[in-house]
Amino acid sequence: MRPHQRRIEPTTWVIASGVLVVVFSASAQQPAPGGTDEPVRPKFTFLRFTEDWSGLRNADESQLADPWDSLKYVPLSDDASIWASFGGHARLRLENWSDFAFGGPADADDTFGLWRLALHADVHFGENVRAFVEGKSALATDRDLPGGKRSSDVDSLALEQAFMDLTLSFADGASLTIRPGRQTFLFGKQRLVSPLPWSNTMRRWDGISGILEHEGWTVHSFWTQFVPVLKYEFNEAEEDIEFYGVYATTKIIGDTVGLDLYYLGLERTTATFNGTTGGEDRHTLGGRLFGKIADTSFDYDVEGAYQFGEVGTGDVNAFMIGSELGYRLPDVWGSPRLHVGFDYASGDEAAGGDVETFNQLFPLGHAYLGYIDIVGRQNIVDFSGGVSLRPLDRATISLTGHLFRRAENTDGLYNAGGGVGRAGGHGADEGVVAELALTIKYKFDSHLTGLFGYSHFFAGDFIKESGASEDIDFVYAQLEYTF
Numbered sequence: 001m002r003p004h005q006r007r008i009e010p011t012t013w014v015i016a017s018g019v020l021v022v023v024f025s026a027s028a029q030q031p032a033p034g035g036t037d038e039p040v041r042p043k044f045t046f047l048r049f050t051e052d053w054s055g056l057r058n059a060d061e062s063q064l065a066d067p068w069d070s071l072k073y074v075p076l077s078d079d080a081s082i083w084a085s086f087g088g089h090a091r092l093r094l095e096n097w098s099d100f101a102f103g104g105p106a107d108a109d110d111t112f113g114l115w116r117l118a119l120h121a122d123v124h125f126g127e128n129v130r131a132f133v134e135g136k137s138a139l140a141t142d143r144d145l146p147g148g149k150r151s152s153d154v155d156s157l158a159l160e161q162a163f164m165d166l167t168l169s170f171a172d173g174a175s176l177t178i179r180p181g182r183q184t185f186l187f188g189k190q191r192l193v194s195p196l197p198w199s200n201t202m203r204r205w206d207g208i209s210g211i212l213e214h215e216g217w218t219v220h221s222f223w224t225q226f227v228p229v230l231k232y233e234f235n236e237a238e239e240d241i242e243f244y245g246v247y248a249t250t251k252i253i254g255d256t257v258g259l260d261l262y263y264l265g266l267e268r269t270t271a272t273f274n275g276t277t278g279g280e281d282r283h284t285l286g287g288r289l290f291g292k293i294a295d296t297s298f299d300y301d302v303e304g305a306y307q308f309g310e311v312g313t314g315d316v317n318a319f320m321i322g323s324e325l326g327y328r329l330p331d332v333w334g335s336p337r338l339h340v341g342f343d344y345a346s347g348d349e350a351a352g353g354d355v356e357t358f359n360q361l362f363p364l365g366h367a368y369l370g371y372i373d374i375v376g377r378q379n380i381v382d383f384s385g386g387v388s389l390r391p392l393d394r395a396t397i398s399l400t401g402h403l404f405r406r407a408e409n410t411d412g413l414y415n416a417g418g419g420v421g422r423a424g425g426h427g428a429d430e431g432v433v434a435e436l437a438l439t440i441k442y443k444f445d446s447h448l449t450g451l452f453g454y455s456h457f458f459a460g461d462f463i464k465e466s467g468a469s470e471d472i473d474f475v476y477a478q479l480e481y482t483f
Contacts, residue, residue, distance in 0.1 A: 039063055041072075044446070044482045046197050047186055048120050049132045049161070053085045066446075068483040081126050088119035093200075093478040097145060101421075102459055104468030105146045113141040114153060114200045118160060128168070134161040138200040151229035152417070155201040158235050160184070174214035182206050182227065185362075187220075187247045188260045188288050191303055191322050191377065194364035201229045203362060206237035207244075219248040226362075240269040243362070245284075253291075260288040260303075266361060271311055273359075274411050274424055275351035278312020282359055299326045311355045318358040320345040320377060322368065324384075334389030334397075343368060347379025347408035351424065357411055365416035370402050370435040371455045372474050373416035379407045379424075380414070380432075394443040404432035406462065413462070422466045433460025451478040 040055035056064070056073035057080060064070065071086040096111040120134035140153040163181030170176075184195040184204045196203045207224025223244040225237035245264035252259050264284040271280035286305030293300065300323075307318040324341040345358040360377035369375040369382055386400030406413060412424040413432060437455040444450065457472040 038065070041066075046195065047184065048087060048134065049122060051085070051087075051122075053122075054083070054124075057083075068447075071483075076123070083124050085122040085124075086120070087122075087483050088117065089480060089482040090118075091116045091478065091480040093476055096473075096475040098473040099470035100145045100472065102463055102468040102472060103470030107144045107146070108470075110144045112143045112145075115139055116200050120161070128166065130165045132161060132163055132165070133159075136160045136202070138202075140200065149231070151231055152199045152201055154231045155229045155235070156232050158201075158229075160202065160204055172214070174212065176213075177209075177211040179209040179211065180207075183209060183224075185220075185222070187262065188249070189290075189301060189303065189322070189368075190364035191320075191368060192264065192284065192286070192305065192361045192363055193247075194362060196362070196364060196366075198364070198366045203227075204235075205243060217248060217250045219246065221246045242267040256294075257289060257291040260286075260290075262286050262305075264361060266359065273311055273355045273357040274348040276311050276314045276348075276353060276355050278310075278314075280309070280311045280359075282307055282309040282311070282316055284359075284361065297328045297330065299328070300324065307358060314352075314354045316355045318346045318356050320358045320360075322377075334391045336387050336389035338387050339385065341368075341382070341384040343377065343380070343382040343384070344407065345377045345380050347406060347411035348424070349408055350410055356408075357414075360414075360418060363416075369416065370404075370457070371437050371439075371453060372435060372457045372472055374413075374421060374435070374457055374472070375402075375404055375432065376414040376416045376418055378414035378418065379411040381405050381407050381430075392442075396441045398437075398439045398441075400437050400439075402435045402437075404434065404460075405430040406432060409462075422463065429461035429465060431460035431462050433463070434458045447481055447483055449480050449482075451480070452476070 039059040042051040042053065045051060053072040056069060074084045074086070076082040076084055092113065092115045094111065094113050098109050100108045116136060116138040118134060118136040120132065122130065122132050124130045135158065136155065137157050138155040140149050143149050143153060159182060161182050161184060163179050163183045165177050165179050167175055167177045182204055185193050186195055187193040204227045205224035206227055207222060209220060209222040212219040225239055226241040226243055227235050227237050229235060243266055245262060247260065247262040249258065249260045251257065266280065266282045268280040284305050284307050286303065288303035290301040292298065303322045305320050307316055309316040321344045324339055326337050326339040328335060328337045345360065346356050348355060348357045358378050363377055365376050366373055369377060381404070383403045384400060386398060388396060388398040390396050409430045410424050412420045413422040415421045435455060435457045437453065439451065439453040442450045453476050455474045459469040459471055463469045
């Protein structure tokens, strides 16, 4: 750490200590799970509305070993046809940055805290109707890096989700769920559509969905308006950003291979890509194959998408490829998994006119293109590789490296939020160069998870040619408690 690095402010330590004490105390009070007669509990997921807690319906008091069981299934009618489930999560993360944005700004070093509390209620009215409501508060200590407290850091009090489900069942086993209201999406590997769980404030949309399940297929069609974060006001849908489409998924070849097929439409009144500005009407067609290779220890994930449409008076012609091949060594200590990946997203060959820059839409780029978030899925080539292992039953350690370059040196470098990090035309070299990331995850119990990470970004020739070029260091520690 450099001598001029900022110390962690006292308020950060106070908040962190208080949350840690509460979280560890709650975790320590959790009894061990019972025997084989335990009722079936679903695993906690980020999309809490996917959890089905009806397995506690017939559990007696002696089987309710978890301190939160009394909130997970609450009958609201004499015959229990109307019941509710309550829950939430609390998350605290401390971040330390050195030479943020390659050290260009005056304030490039800082340490600050982020915390989030989300609470939800899930009410079922018989088998076919349910209502789900989730609220959250996302706050931060003083952040002295460029941008101050950003919309990805602070959303003081917000309605994250609020929707109704009406499910229709058919004689052939098919079902159709109609879902109007505020909702969030997680499609496939989240390369293009994600609720963005890493961000302190997450994502949501207002609109309507139709979810058809039939013969192993799940087909999710939707029309929505994006809901941006207004840090200290009620979040309202942005009428100028329409997002719609169809995402279908199934298993094929004896349930060993997964297949996703999708169409995604995006309309915005204003967008700019490498000198072309105007209304954006963009359409994405894509597909994904994933699974294991026969009876081997290999697994794979391959996704591709093509985009067409218009930006202003220019035509869109863009594409992306995302892929990963993994191999697990089950008989080696830690059961390590080795993986290599290749990601490509097209860039623009010439500024102005037609647009060949891929639009990454609403991605979880953080998981695929480096944790420092300097690189987004636009005008980029990424070769990646790494290893993950489990030295303990509850611990996972991962080391991942990325080697980046721009797809076209006439186009810029885009960050994980789709913003221009460095404009095209300021350097002839494509080389953005590399990022190395270490993460350690420890699951204390079914509720509490700890995460520690360190990432280092090595500035390459293009960065050096186009502005400030210090290497970036990012260290974080996070605790999350889910109930």
